[in-house]
Amino acid sequence: MAPGPTDLDLIDRKIVAELMRDATLPIARIADRVGLSQTPCWKRIQKLDATGVLTGRVALADPLRLGFGITVFVGIEAPDHSPQWRNDFAAAIEKIPEVMETYRMAGDIDYLLRVSVGSMEAFDQFYRQLTDMVPIKNVTSTFAMERIKYTTAYPIDTTHR
Template identity: 70%
Template sequence: MSKTDLDRIDRKILHELMRDATIPVAQLAERVGLSQTPCWKRVQKLEATGIITGRVAIVDPARIGLGLTVFVEIEAPDHSREWRAEFRAAIAEFPEIIEVHRMAGDVDYLLKVAVADMA
């Protein structure tokens, strides 16, 4: 199944699940205009084909002591395999780094970092 194979109902299911992945199947089915069994089968198919890759809980960072999110730009002094391995090892030491993106242009990497505060 690809994005072109999605019909209107599949798109409604995805929309509702992206809003709240904990919605009961009965409520989801009602919102998308299906009975429960066909709705559940569609959800299972969306999962089996890899369109739905997981379900997550979105946490309020401030409520868990991570009230500040910052982005850090890294310009790599070297682009060798060894340097990249050292870089991966170094960033793995910091649980505050929650995303790492390889960039094009002057900045080589963009880190998303969640911390308690500026200090």
């Protein structure tokens, strides 16, 4: 069973917070910041990896500098809720790299996608590709005008035991 938030002690939470801020930090610096020596710190990081608390280490990139200046939140209403449609939909969105995130929702829409594209033409191609791959009852697209706050780091408590 994967550890829950209460299974992580203060040191583990501090290590995770440091890695979420900057995964390129040397072990020595992380160890110093969390109050450990290098070997115990490395062992804790290995345990956090093995238990699935840490799911990967990546470099974050500026979407504008990569030509993905348009962020679109796409609401999908499913034509039905059969396992077959859900599987087909999941397979379709896995094949479309512009889909950055997908959530199954409660409420008026069934799925919410965050899509990154470089132009309206690219969004139209995405839309056509998706709707050719799987039947959809309704699609609602909302275009972001400005990204005001963005983070990949969860606000974990690093002050209390």
